[in-house]
Amino acid sequence: MDKPLAVLTDGPLLDAATLTTELGWTLKPEGLCQDEVCVLVPDRAALEREGQLDLRVFAQLLDRPIVVDEPTNVVALGAPRQARRDALDLRAPDFTLPDLEGTEHSLADHRSKKKLLVAFSSW
Amino acid sequence: MADHNFQVIAVAIDEDDTKVAEFTNGITYPVLMDRQHLLTELYAISNVPSVLMIDEDDTIVQPNWNAYATDTFKDYTGIDSTEHLDAIRRWVIEGTPMMAASEAREAVGDLTEDEEQARLRFRLANHFRSAGDDANAERNFDLAAELAPHDWTIRRAMMPLRGGDPFGDEFFALAEEYNAAGRPFHGVASRSA
Numbered sequence: 001m002d003k004p005l006a007v008l009t010d011g012p013l014l015d016a017a018t019l020t021t022e023l024g025w026t027l028k029p030e031g032l033c034q035d036e037v038c039v040l041v042p043d044r045a046a047l048e049r050e051g052q053l054d055l056r057v058f059a060q061l062l063d064r065p066i067v068v069d070e071p072t073n074v075v076a077l078g079a080p081r082q083a084r085r086d087a088l089d090l091r092a093p094d095f096t097l098p099d100l101e102g103t104e105h106s107l108a109d110h111r112s113k114k115k116l117l118v119a120f121s122s123w
Numbered sequence: 124m125a126d127h128n129f130q131v132i133a134v135a136i137d138e139d140d141t142k143v144a145e146f147t148n149g150i151t152y153p154v155l156m157d158r159q160h161l162l163t164e165l166y167a168i169s170n171v172p173s174v175l176m177i178d179e180d181d182t183i184v185q186p187n188w189n190a191y192a193t194d195t196f197k198d199y200t201g202i203d204s205t206e207h208l209d210a211i212r213r214w215v216i217e218g219t220p221m222m223a224a225s226e227a228r229e230a231v232g233d234l235t236e237d238e239e240q241a242r243l244r245f246r247l248a249n250h251f252r253s254a255g256d257d258a259n260a261e262r263n264f265d266l267a268a269e270l271a272p273h274d275w276t277i278r279r280a281m282m283p284l285r286g287g288d289p290f291g292d293e294f295f296a297l298a299e300e301y302n303a304a305g306r307p308f309h310g311v312a313s314r315s316a
Contacts, residue, residue, distance in 0.1 A: 007250045066241040074294040083165045090183040093165045097155035110130045117175040118133045122142035123289035
């Protein structure tokens with residue numbers, strides 16, 4: 001399943017198996033794939049070098065923000081920008097988050113209802 | 124209003140389960156923990172509370188609205204919850220949205236590249252904090268603050284994580300900075316009473 005956010009501690013290069021376990025994407029002949037969806041990879045050599053995949057190119061292909069923390073080589077990968085474009089176009093992006101007991105809930109669980117989404121905090 | 128096919132979903136943009144649990148006594152709707160601040164990225168949220176009305180086909184009819192369901196902070200904000208609750212009722216019961224789609228579309232605005240990067244730096248800082256690496260946590264918190272100096276989900280949210288008090292002097296200093304910058308907010312600000 002898709003992991004919209006990730007922090008990876010082994011730098012911006014990783015092997016194909018880690019891409020699948022950590023990020024839910026698999027490199028196939030047809031492109032980068034997740035479930036039934038594949039994204040074309042126009043420049044395969046940029047993404048894949050000596051058996052390692054470059055997360056910076058991965059992020060670019062999926063239009064996700066990325067930062068590599070230079071001193072530590074830890075990588076943070078953000079959510080696809082398409083989700084925010086959808087929100088700006090008034091289509092609510094789906095998300096899945098746990099409640100305090102750890103049970104996961106999605107916005108999509110409440111399709112066909114009116115929803116009041118309240119973002120709050122203790123700070 | 125449950126018989127009107129209506130669901131409240133609360134999302135805590137927060138790392139502290141114990142403090143969030145203090146808010147949830149007697150609440151029957153789902154209260155979700157967004158420890159990574161995912162929603163601040165997906166919905167360009169820059170402060171709390173940000174309330175959204177989302178209709179049956181997942182169209183946002185009221186984006187990022189700085190609305191209050193109670194008068195807890197009325198003395199400080201000057202914002203009265205009554206008109207907010209009335210507006211929510213009108214939408215749930217009569218189906219009347221608060222603003223036209225064209226206005227709603229204009230209200231939020233995209234995150235800047237710096238605001239995007241600030242969210243990533245904030246997550247890195249939290250990652251290092253959880254790992255007990257305070258030096259790298261502090262460095263990344265500082266970078267996040269520089270990138271998004273007027274974003275409360277960055278600046279205020281980091282206060283308790285760095286041993287500060289989000290209701291103390293630091294908060295008032297940030298509020299002054301924020302006011303001086305013209306109170307930038309991704310969404311529909313509330314009118315003070």
